[in-house]
Amino acid sequence: MSDRKEQILDVAEELLQTRSFSAFSYQDVSDRIGISKATIHHHFPSKDDLSLALVTRHHMSLVSALETITKEHSDSWKQLEAYIQLVSQIMQSGHKICLTGSLQAEFATISNSTKQELANLCTCIHAWLTRLLIEGRKQQVMTFPGNPEDQASLIQAALQGALQQARAHGPKQFTTVVRQIKAILKTS
Amino acid sequence: MSDRKEQILDVAEELLQTRSFSAFSYQDVSDRIGISKATIHHHFPSKDDLSLALVTRHHMSLVSALETITKEHSDSWKQLEAYIQLVSQIMQSGHKICLTGSLQAEFATISNSTKQELANLCTCIHAWLTRLLIEGRKQQVMTFPGNPEDQASLIQAALQGALQQARAHGPKQFTTVVRQIKAILKTS
């Protein structure tokens, strides 16, 4: 993908995670880059195209990041810590929330293809967390009730919600939820 | 409050929880009720007024609902079940998400007074859940690591996130998270 396209997606992603999809415009993007609205439309004709590209790129980027984590840490706890660090950085860089939460909140207003890609992205995260929990349980370093899929769903939902709660109650709210997730995996 | 005002808030709340605050307009509200835009503006001059009224009314309504639960059930588990039922109904009535999640997702775009009221509302829910968990632990029917405040934060974040995840993965995703929350309180 061209540098310009990447640059547009960078800015659009930032706006999506700070202001929401409906609440940012082509004008916002063009202003921040210093190009015209028409140029954005040249690269992404409609806002539906833009949303789809945002989800698709984020999906690929995340797959890459998760693969890196899996390769760099054989220990399940280290992997979880690294993932949490990834999510934590979302909040730390300007009170952002995760892309999935932002778009799910406006699910009724996005195109069908974007909905489908968003679902794929969520499935991807869930599968990775599930695999991590299966490993952690197998290595007997993580304990939790029920099956790994369900525990993965809980962690995924909790981290997403915690990023949003942090906007109303500050970053401490997020670290609190993280601490509790870890405590459960240690003691339950 | 007048019936008309309540009616407007009913419709606006529905739209907020299905489409998000930026993605619904005075026109949407007036169309659904069958009155003019100007009438909406008469009752709520600006959209900031509307958002503030939405949060304030929701806060009061929730306080009332939580008090009812507390009065009707002395058992902590019954109280939790009743609260979860309350949240579950949000999803069941048209794939809605909770009001707090919807507005937190657009936190950067709402007025300061609405932000403050939203924070108060979140604090209220958190306090009620905390009290429930303190009771549950005291009665030795619920177990969890750490302190009740943290566990309340986890549950609050997880339920909020689960409502959103349900949009991408269906209602089963929400019930899964609920089941896991319960399992943790039973076994951990």
Next chain:
DNA sequence: GTCTATAGTACGATAGAC
């Protein structure tokens, strides 16, 4: 690939009649 200019629409909000 980028621009200026603009179409066409929708938005929040207000004025003034009834």
Next chain:
DNA sequence: GTCTATCGTACTATAGAC
């Protein structure tokens, strides 16, 4: 309290020159 009409602005999107 509700209406019609309208203002001024912002939006998505396109046309056409360079």
